[in-house]
Amino acid sequence: MSKINSYRFPFVQIIFWGVALVVAVGLFISIRAFTTCWRLTSLPGISPNSCASENINALETPVFANNQDLATSTEEPSVPEEIKYPTWDGGSRINILFVGLRGGDPAEEDCPFCTDTLILLTVDPITKTAGMLSIPRDMWVNIPGFGYSRINTAWSLGRGSKLPGGGPTLTMKTVSYFIGVPIDYYVQVDFDTFIDVINLIGGVDVYNDEKLILDPVSHGKDFPKVKLTCCGVRHLNGRTALAFARCRHVEQGCKDGDVGRAKRQQKVIFGIRDKVLSPENFPKLLAKAPKLYNTFSAGIHTNLSLDDAIKLAVMMRDIPKDHIRNAVIDNNMVILDNVILAGQNASIMRPLPDKIRVLRDEIFTSSGPLGPIAQGDPVALMQADGARVRVLNGTSTAQLDSRTGSYLSQQGVLVTELGNSKAYSRTTIILYSSKLYTLRFLVNTFGITSSTQILIKLDPTQTVDIEVRLGNDWTKNLPDGY
Numbered sequence: 001m002s003k004i005n006s007y008r009f010p011f012v013q014i015i016f017w018g019v020a021l022v023v024a025v026g027l028f029i030s031i032r033a034f035t036t037c038w039r040l041t042s043l044p045g046i047s048p049n050s051c052a053s054e055n056i057n058a059l060e061t062p063v064f065a066n067n068q069d070l071a072t073s074t075e076e077p078s079v080p081e082e083i084k085y086p087t088w089d090g091g092s093r094i095n096i097l098f099v100g101l102r103g104g105d106p107a108e109e110d111c112p113f114c115t116d117t118l119i120l121l122t123v124d125p126i127t128k129t130a131g132m133l134s135i136p137r138d139m140w141v142n143i144p145g146f147g148y149s150r151i152n153t154a155w156s157l158g159r160g161s162k163l164p165g166g167g168p169t170l171t172m173k174t175v176s177y178f179i180g181v182p183i184d185y186y187v188q189v190d191f192d193t194f195i196d197v198i199n200l201i202g203g204v205d206v207y208n209d210e211k212l213i214l215d216p217v218s219h220g221k222d223f224p225k226v227k228l229t230c231c232g233v234r235h236l237n238g239r240t241a242l243a244f245a246r247c248r249h250v251e252q253g254c255k256d257g258d259v260g261r262a263k264r265q266q267k268v269i270f271g272i273r274d275k276v277l278s279p280e281n282f283p284k285l286l287a288k289a290p291k292l293y294n295t296f297s298a299g300i301h302t303n304l305s306l307d308d309a310i311k312l313a314v315m316m317r318d319i320p321k322d323h324i325r326n327a328v329i330d331n332n333m334v335i336l337d338n339v340i341l342a343g344q345n346a347s348i349m350r351p352l353p354d355k356i357r358v359l360r361d362e363i364f365t366s367s368g369p370l371g372p373i374a375q376g377d378p379v380a381l382m383q384a385d386g387a388r389v390r391v392l393n394g395t396s397t398a399q400l401d402s403r404t405g406s407y408l409s410q411q412g413v414l415v416t417e418l419g420n421s422k423a424y425s426r427t428t429i430i431l432y433s434s435k436l437y438t439l440r441f442l443v444n445t446f447g448i449t450s451s452t453q454i455l456i457k458l459d460p461t462q463t464v465d466i467e468v469r470l471g472n473d474w475t476k477n478l479p480d481g482y
Contacts, residue, residue: 093364093436094312096121096185096304097172101155113156113167117265118175120183122364123312126384126437128319131363132269132326133179134262139329140337140348141178144170149341150348151178168303173458180357180451181364182434182458185304191242192219193299198238201281204271206244206264208234212253214243241268262328270321277317325363329356378441383412387435387465389442390417394424394469400478404470407482411445413438417464424471430455432462439466446474 100117118135137152146157151174158170172183195218198204212228218239226240236244245268247254248261256263275281302309333356334349389408393401405415427446431439431454439454446468448454 093434094123094125094185095181095183095364095434096123096187097175097183099155099168099171099186099188101188111153111156113159114150114152115155115171116152117262118151118171119262119265119269120175120179120181122181123315123319125315126381128315128323130316130319130324132266132324133360133363134266134328135175135179136258136262136329136334136349138258138347138349139178139334140339140350141174143174144177150346151175176456176458178351179360180456181360181436182431182456184434185302187300187302187304189301190299193296195219195238195242197296198236198241198272201272201275201285203235203237204241204268204275205233205235206241206267206271208232208244208267210253210255212244212247214240214247214252216240216243218242236268236271241271244268256330259328259330266326266328270324270326273316273321282317327359327363329359333359378437378444379412381437382441385435385438385465387414387433387438388416388463389413389438390419390464390467391415392419392421392467392469394421394428395472395475396423397475400470400475403482404468404474404478407479408445411441413441421469424469425473426450426453427471427474428453428455428469430457430467430469431465432457432459432467433465435465442466442468447477 098117098119098121099115101113101115114137116137118137120133120135122131122133124130135151137150139151140148141151142148143151143154143157145163146154149157154171154174155167157167158165159167163170168186168188172186176183208228209231210228211230214226214228216223216226216239223239226243228234228244245265246261247264248257254260254264276285304312329351331349333352335352337348337350339346339348391401391405391408393399393404401418401420405418409415427448429439429442429446429448442448443454
């Protein structure tokens with residue numbers, strides 16, 4: 001231990017985790033040379049200007065030759081007899097934010113870089129479980145550095161203010177503070193890329209329980225409206241799946257506005273998962289990877305490294321569908337209200353924190369607001385995390401940091417740094433990365449009882465994952481002998 005004192009339609013990029021995490025990275029497993037514009041830089045880094053990662057209008061729209069569906073091609077690639085898939089070697093829960101931008105023409109849209117879709121995915125590599133939470137775009141939240149506004153303005157504010165990391169980083173921070181969990185990665189998928197990927201896998205099957213009139217669009221062109229009857233499993237191609245997922249108007253038969261739309265999005269996500277991860281499709285899609293990279297790489301933007309994305313895609317294949325929890329923050333968890341934004345009346349959702357916290361815990365935890373889904377020995381789970389911990393003395397008690405460090409080390413905690421901090425009456429824990437098993441262990445160890453004693457400050461530049469600032473409440477609780 002060291003000593004230290006697009007486009008015109010809303011939510012044009014949807015169904016993100018299914019496309020970006022499962023399909024895109026799975027398809028690209030044998031491609032390694034394209035990392036420059038895959039957004040591999042760590043948060044708060046900024047991609048090279050040549051990649052134009054945030055200029056939605058500058059994206060080159062991928063189009064299949066002659067509008068043919070590659071999935072129906074008679075030319076079948078050879079499938080290796082045995083594929084050795086890479087495995088995820090991390091022990092911590094991974095949280096990924098999937099973002100959909102309006103991406104319209106700035107001359108026509110009032111907020112072309114506002115996010116109309118926010119889906120937070122969590123994956124637990126230890127227990128092979130996952131969760132998915134949809135956040136409505138009109139949620140009234142505190143955007144760091146800008147005050148309260150709709151959550152969908154965070155990307156635009158970060159981009160327009162040229163903050164480090166731009167729109168992605170500010171959106172991740174905003175969602176992280178609102179939900180109360182750290183976010184490791186973001187993924188944004190282009191409108192037409194989604195359509196083409198759905199067509200590539202031969203469409204998706206979803207259960208529809210409404211009478212809908214869908215308005216399909218593909219590559220900037222309108223198509224005849226599609227009537228979707230109730231009730232049963234319906235097969236959707238790319239543009240129909242997009243229309244199904246974006247439908248939110250009553251005149252189309254789509255009920256419950258943005259909440260209903262979020263539920264339809266999740267239906268399509270599960271449809272993508274079922275199709276892509278099926279044993280008969282997954283190896284074939286991998287075999288097509290060399291053909292597909294040039295088509296899709298321009299439409300997917302993420303800070304997730306290629307190697308980790310590939311491993312996560314393979315891990316998702318091993319998570320049973322009934323081990324994936326999914327939910328939407330609905331009208332029962334908010335108060336519908338109106339405010340004046342930019343001189344105009346705007347509808348907002350004022351969150352009811354207690355109700356949203358309960359829902360958050362159902363998706364991300366199993367034993368309270370800080371407990372990961374995984375069940376088992378807390379010490380073993382903490383050690384599997386491999387979290388680096390810094391212990392700082394915020395009291396007048398001499399050497400409390402080193403004594404506490406010795407105690408924690410005896411419990412199996414990886415204490416790597418010691419030091420002093422300003423005075424604290426209550427012990428406070430700061431989470432710099434997604435090490436929730438270690439966090440839960442430390443919360444129990446120090447008897448943390450209030451969420452105000454836990455701060456989430458995502459910072460990949462930190463030399464530790466968690467920082468413990470000892471308060472006066474700990475001086476009498478440190479076991480004898482330390």
